[in-house]
Amino acid sequence: MKGYVQVYTGEGKGKTTAALGLALRAAGAGLKVYIGQFMKKRNYSELKSLQKFKDNIKTEQFGRQRFIGQKIMKEDKLLAQEGLEKIKKIIQSGKYNLVILDEINVVLSYGLLSEDEVIEIIKAKPEAQEIVLTGRGASQRIMKLADLVTEMKQIKHYFSKGVKARVGIEK
Amino acid sequence: MKGYVQVYTGEGKGKTTAALGLALRAAGAGLKVYIGQFMKKRNYSELKSLQKFKDNIKTEQFGRQRFIGQKIMKEDKLLAQEGLEKIKKIIQSGKYNLVILDEINVVLSYGLLSEDEVIEIIKAKPEAQEIVLTGRGASQRIMKLADLVTEMKQIKHYFSKGVKARVGIEK
Numbered sequence: 001m002k003g004y005v006q007v008y009t010g011e012g013k014g015k016t017t018a019a020l021g022l023a024l025r026a027a028g029a030g031l032k033v034y035i036g037q038f039m040k041k042r043n044y045s046e047l048k049s050l051q052k053f054k055d056n057i058k059t060e061q062f063g064r065q066r067f068i069g070q071k072i073m074k075e076d077k078l079l080a081q082e083g084l085e086k087i088k089k090i091i092q093s094g095k096y097n098l099v100i101l102d103e104i105n106v107v108l109s110y111g112l113l114s115e116d117e118v119i120e121i122i123k124a125k126p127e128a129q130e131i132v133l134t135g136r137g138a139s140q141r142i143m144k145l146a147d148l149v150t151e152m153k154q155i156k157h158y159f160s161k162g163v164k165a166r167v168g169i170e171k
Numbered sequence: 172m173k174g175y176v177q178v179y180t181g182e183g184k185g186k187t188t189a190a191l192g193l194a195l196r197a198a199g200a201g202l203k204v205y206i207g208q209f210m211k212k213r214n215y216s217e218l219k220s221l222q223k224f225k226d227n228i229k230t231e232q233f234g235r236q237r238f239i240g241q242k243i244m245k246e247d248k249l250l251a252q253e254g255l256e257k258i259k260k261i262i263q264s265g266k267y268n269l270v271i272l273d274e275i276n277v278v279l280s281y282g283l284l285s286e287d288e289v290i291e292i293i294k295a296k297p298e299a300q301e302i303v304l305t306g307r308g309a310s311q312r313i314m315k316l317a318d319l320v321t322e323m324k325q326i327k328h329y330f331s332k333g334v335k336a337r338v339g340i341e342k
Contacts, residue, residue, distance in 0.1 A: 004334070012323075013177070014186075017195075021192035024192070025342075026339040029339030030339070045198075048200070049199035050199075148328050151324040155321065156314065156318070156320040168199070171196075
């Protein structure tokens with residue numbers, strides 16, 4: 001089975017959840033999944049659920065708590081770089097059928113990682129491996145590299161009514 | 172916690188998986204989830220994974236095998252109607268924090284259910300309940316009813332290269 005590169009980008013809701021749903025489906029088929037979450041360091045509700053799939057899904061986070069919206073610090077760059085080093089090994093090991101790089105597009109748009117390096121790592125992926133990149137602001141180069149690109153377009157959003165992120169729904 | 176109505180529509184990939192990811196997240200937070208899948212009757216890989224959440228997630232399917240692409244028959248209408256009756260009770264029972272109506276937009280665009288009836292059921296939902304509607308071709312009335320609408324827009328798709336649906340990734 002040939003693996004492809006998928007991108008979920010755009011301002012709309014559903015990018016990370018689409019990747020999580022894919023992980024769930026893949027695990028159900030007995031596939032091995034790796035989820036690397038950039039710019040996150042929190043006990044998101046999904047992590048509790050993913051613990052049920054210890055044999056099939058491995059999750060790691062490379063970020064500080066509540067990074068988004070905060071000023072970028074040297075530490076963020078170091079954490080992202082550390083994450084990329086791990087992911088490079090994960091991809092090259094060929095142990096995983098599906099590798100999800102959650103929020104990598106955001107990391108790239110903040111300039112926390114070298115796009116050249118990320119592209120090089122993805123291009124060198126094992127033939128059968130599926131890679132999923134999420135996050136708003138996917139660059140033209142990333143989209144060109146991808147086989148599938150979906151833009152989550154926000155048509156209507158209740159956050160504009162002043163709703164805060166809710167446990168179990170948004171986080 | 173107030174519940175909202177979310178719609179995931181459009182031609183792009185990630186609508187059902189976004190709903191599944193949301194179910195995973197909600198279950199992780201201890202919420203109760205109901206997933207009603209219209210126009211589906213198959214052992215999708217995700218069903219195997221969802222079995223791990225028997226205490227939190229209940230899934231039912233209302234469709235014939237391999238419906239999509241086939242001619243609509245009287246049976247499809249009966250199955251959809253049967254599904255809606257069940258869902259009406261599920262929603263009104265208030266037992267579930269999150270109710271997912273997978274592919275309901277497609278069902279409506281095929282005219283298998285009365286849009287008036289579906290809208291009436293959703294409008295009468297318990298205050299705290301979140302409802303998620305997926306499927307391409309969401310109608311203007313459904314989008315008007317919703318608090319959040321995301322269009323999954325297909326920017327690039329490898330299916331145009333002739334890739335068939337793969338176990339664990341597409342099904």
